[in-house]
Amino acid sequence: MGERFVIPAKGLSKEHILRALGERKAGDADFMSPRTWSLVYYLGEEHTALVREAYNLYFSENALNPLAFKSLRSLEHEIVRMAADLLGGGDAVGTMTSGGTESCLLAVKTWRDYARARRPLLRKPEMILADTAHVAWEKGADYFDVKIVRAPVGPDFRMDAAAVEKKITKNTILIVASAPDYPHGMVDPIAELGELAARRKIPLHVDACLGGFFLPFAERAGYSVPTFDFRIPGVSSISADLHKYAFAAKGASVLLYRDMDFFEKQFFVSESWPGGVFLSTGLLGTRPGGAIAAAWAALMGMGMEGYLEMAKTTMETARRLREGIGAIAGLEIIGEPMGSVFSYRSRDPKVDIYAVGDRMEAKGWHIDRLQRPEGLHAMVTPRHAIVVDHYLADLAEAVVAVRANPDLKRQGDAATYGMIARVPLRGAVRHEVFKMARSMYGAEARPDAGLGSGSDGGNK
Ligand SMILES: Cc1ncc(COP(=O)(O)O)c(C=O)c1O
Numbered sequence: 001m002g003e004r005f006v007i008p009a010k011g012l013s014k015e016h017i018l019r020a021l022g023e024r025k026a027g028d029a030d031f032m033s034p035r036t037w038s039l040v041y042y043l044g045e046e047h048t049a050l051v052r053e054a055y056n057l058y059f060s061e062n063a064l065n066p067l068a069f070k071s072l073r074s075l076e077h078e079i080v081r082m083a084a085d086l087l088g089g090g091d092a093v094g095t096m097t098s099g100g101t102e103s104c105l106l107a108v109k110t111w112r113d114y115a116r117a118r119r120p121l122l123r124k125p126e127m128i129l130a131d132t133a134h135v136a137w138e139k140g141a142d143y144f145d146v147k148i149v150r151a152p153v154g155p156d157f158r159m160d161a162a163a164v165e166k167k168i169t170k171n172t173i174l175i176v177a178s179a180p181d182y183p184h185g186m187v188d189p190i191a192e193l194g195e196l197a198a199r200r201k202i203p204l205h206v207d208a209c210l211g212g213f214f215l216p217f218a219e220r221a222g223y224s225v226p227t228f229d230f231r232i233p234g235v236s237s238i239s240a241d242l243h244k245y246a247f248a249a250k251g252a253s254v255l256l257y258r259d260m261d262f263f264e265k266q267f268f269v270s271e272s273w274p275g276g277v278f279l280s281t282g283l284l285g286t287r288p289g290g291a292i293a294a295a296w297a298a299l300m301g302m303g304m305e306g307y308l309e310m311a312k313t314t315m316e317t318a319r320r321l322r323e324g325i326g327a328i329a330g331l332e333i334i335g336e337p338m339g340s341v342f343s344y345r346s347r348d349p350k351v352d353i354y355a356v357g358d359r360m361e362a363k364g365w366h367i368d369r370l371q372r373p374e375g376l377h378a379m380v381t382p383r384h385a386i387v388v389d390h391y392l393a394d395l396a397e398a399v400v401a402v403r404a405n406p407d408l409k410r411q412g413d414a415a416t417y418g419m420i421a422r423v424p425l426r427g428a429v430r431h432e433v434f435k436m437a438r439s440m441y442g443a444e445a446r447p448d449a450g451l452g453s454g455s456d457g458g459n460k
Pocket residue numbers: 099100101102104134136178180181182207208209210241
């Protein structure tokens with residue numbers, strides 16, 4: 001029998017509760033620290049304070065009903081218009097969502113329903129994407145019963161339009177490309193894919209969740225950036241996350257369509273529900289007003305000047321890191337990423353990249369591991385500018401240490417990551433992950449195993 005958690009009989013004091021929360025957080029990855037290389041986007045206290053205050057101003061408001069909270073509708077409208085302008089789609093329409101995953105899921109649903117409306121005989125809709133597309137698309141295909149058809153990536157880890165064309169069948173409802181992809185930071189050849197999509201009359205969605213609020217600023221700051229947005233006529237829809245490089249609060253993305261006839265397929269309407277006539281444009285019912293207000297505040301607070309500065313610092317930092325990593329014997333950058341995201345791997349059989357990851361972790365860096373190919377990941381923000389030399393020195397030392405001690409790959413997380421990545425039977429991996437999830441989410445689980453927790457909800 002696990003520990004019992006019950007709502008405390010009497011409410012605890014504010015000081016007590018906040019102290020307990022503070023204690024729990026103490027062991028987490030530090031979102032302010034440049035030692036963290038994914039998940040968080042932090043520009044500094046001034047910007048965060050603004051976004052937080054804006055969020056708090058709308059803490060209780062619910063964007064579910066835009067007639068009750070008209071100001072939220074106007075804020076969302078302005079955010080969508082600013083995003084459309086930034087992404088070359090002056091007339092594009094769309095909505096805010098709770099994040100990249102919701103944007104991807106909704107795009108799958110919308111394009112499936114668009115195809116169904118036009119092709120009544122369509123049996124099993126298919127969408128074409130590369131392995132490098134974000135896993136949210138796989139989730140969307142699973143949720144909305146769309147078959148995934150995988151298009152191979154070339155040696156540069158980008159999709160190849162000719163290979164995509166070979167995968168088109170009468171059931172194809174959508175092609176998905178990334179700008180850039182999460183694992184390697186590569187921008188797919190959107191111009192070629194757009195030409196193909198227009199010629200074969202198939203919608204092309206550009207997943208710019210990562211790049212939508214980064215690449216346009218880099219381009220305007222004078223960097224050479226491949227065109228990926230609505231300026232390419234074959235692009236039908238784009239997702240772009242505000243809670244990534246727009247530095248908004250979590251829970252904010254936009255999903256844009258070139259045409260209202262596309263967007264309309266995203267709407268859900270119930271005209272006879274006893275609760276009233278109901279319209280919803282996204283997956284959620286209740287929608288936090290704070291996330292919308294915070295996103296608006298982030299765009300207003302940064303302004304073009306702030307974002308251009310952010311993009312410049314990030315581009316220079318990423319370039320220095322890539323060059324430094326490329327100069328470490330035994331390591332290489334995967335593909336040829338040009339922006340804020342990249343990954344690297346070992347090209348020395350004596351250097352296990354996961355063991356390098358462990359060594360970096362032990363030095364206090366939080367780094368994501370990749371598989372197929374095995375590698376380490378970096379999502380660069382301006383915060384990382386001050387740690388480039390430190391990171392590269394630690395990395396060079398880690399590579400030397402791992403090369404000198406081959407046993408390291410059989411220890412610690414390296415052994416686990418290596419085992420997971422190299423097991424040929426993916427069904428076995430899946431089975432293990434299900435087992436882990438059941439134990440993490442079971443009634444007897446101790447997901448935190450830790451700090452400040454107690455059977456009375458933190459009452460110590
Ligand atoms: C390209 C891409 N698409 C979609 C997503 C999903 O975004 P979220 O984590 O906000 O749901 C991500 C997240 O990193 C991403 O990189």
